[in-house]
Amino acid sequence: MEQVFASVVFNRHLTGDYWLLEAEAPALAASLLPGQFVNVRIEGSAAPYLRRPFSVYRVSRDRRRLQIAYKVMGEGTGLMTSSIRENGRCDLIGPLGHGFSLPANAKRIAVVGRGIGIAALPTLADEAASRGIEVHAFLSARTRPNLVALDIFAEYAFPVVTHTDEARANALVTDALAALAQKVRFDAFYVCGSNRLARAVHALAQKQNVPAEIAMEQHMACGFGDCHGCVIAVNLRPSRGEKAFKEVCHYGPVFQTWEVVDASA
Amino acid sequence: MEQVFASVVFNRHLTGDYWLLEAEAPALAASLLPGQFVNVRIEGSAAPYLRRPFSVYRVSRDRRRLQIAYKVMGEGTGLMTSSIRENGRCDLIGPLGHGFSLPANAKRIAVVGRGIGIAALPTLADEAASRGIEVHAFLSARTRPNLVALDIFAEYAFPVVTHTDEARANALVTDALAALAQKVRFDAFYVCGSNRLARAVHALAQKQNVPAEIAMEQHMACGFGDCHGCVIAVNLRPSRGEKAFKEVCHYGPVFQTWEVVDASA
């Protein structure tokens, strides 16, 4: 983990509400594990005050560059579109947190993402691909253009099931996963970006007795464990009961689904 | 006086440390008097918090557009260069304050400016020219490129004496004025941008018994008289003695030199 003033390769509109930022940051890119994130400072402006956390979307093959796919939400991400410029620099801290783990002999995994949650999945897909693991993607978003990363799954010819609210407002993309899981065996599930999907994935994982991981979000001040600001309530044992607050930036962002599903209820 | 969201005609580098902003603001430009100022809000950024006051540098012949010549000093003016864009809008309040007055039958006046103080003089020169009054300009700056407005005085073929610190660090541009004033009669003096020059002009004006005006600056919060923040100490009588605090934005920015020279001493 370190602070890097990365030189910006590009920062441009990606698709839908998303922008894509690519920066040269070998020190971070080289050691980054799937599911880890970086914390971005918007320089040259007194506001926003805090950094903004983003999953690393992709690492270049030579592991010198990394990408962030970010949705324009409020002041911070709005300013990112205008103030982070090609050939300029970008103040990054990373890699942060604990990422996804792939079971040792996994053959096939399912990744489930919704909205900006999808942005956490490509690094996992890359890692799985490099280990010869087959990835099935189940991606959901409000609108079709907001389904980022379709091109990445296509690169590997991984099967992708998509869902948009425009098309089928009340269905869940995990319905397709549940149906498929009756036929083929998945060695692990991964989910990100929706509580509803997390609950569905968790239920499925429990039924099939396979591990399931979830990448969590929480408002952060530091991103590197110093402020104790980004806690969520987690179950200390799968059977529930005892709970504790854990920092998403330090113990997460990736947790076992049993740790977090229903923990704050 | 009103608030106007003026449409920006251009905002570009002028010369030296100066930028020139031109905006379409008929409501302000139509009624603007020489020496009045506007208060600019930098929009789309939480910082800076306050508006920034600037003399109006020039009004277009059709009195629909106005210009501001501003020196890049700190955060506010720095952001003005990047955030105020062609065809964008610019939040202005004006015209503000009391400007210069030209004696009824004046034939010849002298204007003395240093640094950003020079930016207050062109509106006066325009007005003088329109009344057939001859203007002698005595302009001083740190470096040659920071002598703004030379082109404007040249338009009218008004004689200009310049001075830069590079050339003659310790001399005053008013030395030339003092010398000239022994030969030709000036009906009024105007000075802006330097205490030293103000004292010299005031001394000369007293000796020759002609009116002398000075455009003052003070840190401001509102610019339109509501906060009482921008006071300076002024003499209530030419003979000095009694003093009072007066708001630069409301009673000024233009004062008689006797009101302010040595008032705070």
Next chain:
Amino acid sequence: MRAPDLSTTIAGIRMKNPLTVGSGTYGHHGVFGQFYPVETMGALVTKTIRSHRWPGNPPPRVHEVPSGLHSSVGIPCNDWDYFVAHDVPILKGLKVPIIQSVIGRTEDEYVEIVRRCSELGIFAGIELNLSCPNTKQGGVDFGYDPEASFHLVKRARDATKLPLIAKLAPDYSLLSRVAKSVEAAGADAISLVNAPRAMCIDYRTRKPIIGNRVGALSGTAIKPMAVYMVWEVYRAVRVPIFGMGGVTDYRDVIEFMAAGARAVAFGTINYVDPMALPRALEDLTTYLQENGIEDVNELVGAAHDDRDELLIPAENRLESEVPV
């Protein structure tokens, strides 16, 4: 859908909407309505006046800080005769309830100016600016001393029949006690916060920047503290609250009302964005409509799950604790 009811009554003063201005932040040398009709607001709070002429503090008086204004104007004031001759005729012409803010250096000065203002018969209420050092009692501001503020408000109470509003400055240790004191002494409402004391030092000269050395801090920067204080005082007293401190738009108005304010004042923002108040009024109306809220007063205290399950402990709320 029915247009929401924006009117409110605070300290017996009927306002057609809950928006007003912080004393000293609106009104130009006796000229009001430079940007919009003063009648747009529910009530007008005027700049604090004294019973005597006062030049105010030496310049520089204002200095920008991140998200705020550091200032020390010192409440300059013309003499009473000038006020009567110059300001009163203008104020008389305004069709809006006027709350005149006053200050004194001693109890007697406060009482004197309250009496005079009362007699003019043109004000809807009087706001006591308690942020004046009580030189007889060690120089602590009246508003920072539960006993001094009690006695002061009591004497002012006896001097006028007009609604009396006590304006408090930010504080932590004694805020609720002072609030209870002024309530017990007969204040009809509490106004808070005034701008807290602050200082900026120039790192080059290593001297204070403001002429008075000590100044105030106002604007966005103080809002989270001001909201907290309104929330705390709402739990400590029953009189209504004028909330302020860093208000910039309708969202801030809602924030202060939810914390417990019945009316909300625009302060420093008037210098920067003079149309902020009328715009907030429009946006607030839309908000109420969109949220199906028919009466703006429903917002008051909405952030408190249960007003009677008070966070500040019961002992602090006993009437006996109030100095008498």
Next chain:
Amino acid sequence: MRAPDLSTTIAGIRMKNPLTVGSGTYGHHGVFGQFYPVETMGALVTKTIRSHRWPGNPPPRVHEVPSGLHSSVGIPCNDWDYFVAHDVPILKGLKVPIIQSVIGRTEDEYVEIVRRCSELGIFAGIELNLSCPNTKQGGVDFGYDPEASFHLVKRARDATKLPLIAKLAPDYSLLSRVAKSVEAAGADAISLVNAPRAMCIDYRTRKPIIGNRVGALSGTAIKPMAVYMVWEVYRAVRVPIFGMGGVTDYRDVIEFMAAGARAVAFGTINYVDPMALPRALEDLTTYLQENGIEDVNELVGAAHDDRDELLIPAENRLESEVPV
């Protein structure tokens, strides 16, 4: 030119430079030096610990505000055995004076944790975080009550021979009196300011944003108030001051020192710009050189024209006023 002398001694603790960190703003689950060697700073102030396990406050705990951070973490804490087993060995390895911050819910808890920390023999000093509601005395924070803080510091004084620093939260009405109380009770230094209480309310839900409802405000926004308070306390007491509140760079360090701080702590900025402290150290050195200042201690109190011509009135400074 000679390199300026940056060293200082505060509360008997020798620091090689006057820079330190605010408790709770530096140090990652017992890991220090994530970005630069912890030995860069003159002293390390650790996160406040309690004598017992405590989960801290419910999320959300942090919320951004203009120029600042609104937060309520609630000082989560492992139990003492964990601290001894896990943190102490790490702290022992650091080559920097360590000031351990402690808190309790009662006087006894404070005394207990002070005693335990003392006995470890690894600390250069102990900081008493006085921002805890004194539930036995109506729930006002110890640090907001001159008497309670006097008694607490006195008992802590008796429980340890280590330098004792009393950390105060922002206040207006009683700040100087509390400062004098803790000085009279034997505190060797005063640390100020802790983050003031604050609240943000979501205008959509009209409920407080932070899980604990009430949170703190820290960062740039509070700096002008913090500088004022250091300035005021410098005039009220003779013990040295650790100044903090919104420090971001060397200019802020100079500002706090000129106001009266002998050491200056970096707080919230550590979350945002973790290299702020080492950069400020470098810039401060350059500043001293460029200004021909040979000893950094010359900056202390430079904003006061005359320390003995005090603005806060003499009565407030009488020793007899201190509650005993």
